[in-house]
Amino acid sequence: MIHFIGAGPGAADLITVRGAELLRHADVVIYAGSLVNPALLENLKPRCEVRNSAFMTLEDVLSVMEAAHRAGKDVARLHSGDPCLYGAVREQMDALDARGVPWDVTPGVSSFCGAAAALGAEYTLPGVSQSVILTRMPGKTDAEHLRTIAASGVSLVLFLSGGMADAVQTELMQSGAYVPATPAAIVYKATWPDERIIRCTVGTLADAAKSAGIRKHALILVGDFLGASYERSRLYDPSFTTEYRKGAS
Ligand code: SAH
Secondary structure, rough: EEEEEEEOOOOHHHHHHHHHHHHHHHEEEEHHHHHHHHHHHHOOOOOOEEEHHHHOOOOHHHHHHHHHHHOOOOOOEOOOOOOOOOOOOHHHHHHHHHHOOOOOOOOOHHHHHHHHHHHHOOOOOOOOOOOOOEEEEHHHHHHHHHHHHHHOEEEEEEEOOHHHHHHHHHHHHOOOOOOOOOEEEEEOOOOOOOOOEEEHHHHHHHHHHHHHOOOOEEEEEOOHHHHHOOOOOOOOOOOOOOOOOOOOO
């Protein structure tokens, strides 16, 4: 069996209990390079085979998986955060299906949750935004894409874009939804010991990333959810009646 496992955002104790258990019993571990905390590889089975997928192609990964499965071994395929975001897992799952190799998925804490925790932020603030867009700065040929996506002005999380803060800033300004004063933040290595938080605005994003020397391992967060104003929730308002509680009139 192949187990796709979310390793969590960085801190070794942020893997799920199920993920840690599967990892501890795995005969083969294939982990996603620099974004998975090496401390997670400390309590493996004595003769566990460990591979870093940064040095492997999809074909390499698949042949290690298939050979292990045919030999009756369990494989832990460790992805950073949650496997369902920028994890390139679908192609592995489909190829395993085609080869008749069974797999399952154990979710993980995504880095966008780790970043919110680091900032003490809530993406979905009443009166501010009830939606979160998880996206990335696309390649040069389709750069308008981000400005279109950003036009709704909701809470925005950009993966894989730390090294492109200047282009991100331009796109956000072109979106029409954010102004130079709209709050933004860069969270580098959320939940790792060397985590860094850089608070800025849309207008200072590029300079902030440059002077902090941020290129990778970072998320860019944008939106008024990082600001000071919001409405309190009706759910916990004394005058609001819910299924569980009668409100005072
Ligand atoms: N599946 C992962 C994302 C993998 S893509 C998840 O759910 O988080 C890799 C990108 O994720 C990085 O370029 C960076 O933008 C972001 N990332 C992953 N871990 C991070 C962390 N601890 N802090 C900040 N960004 C992180």
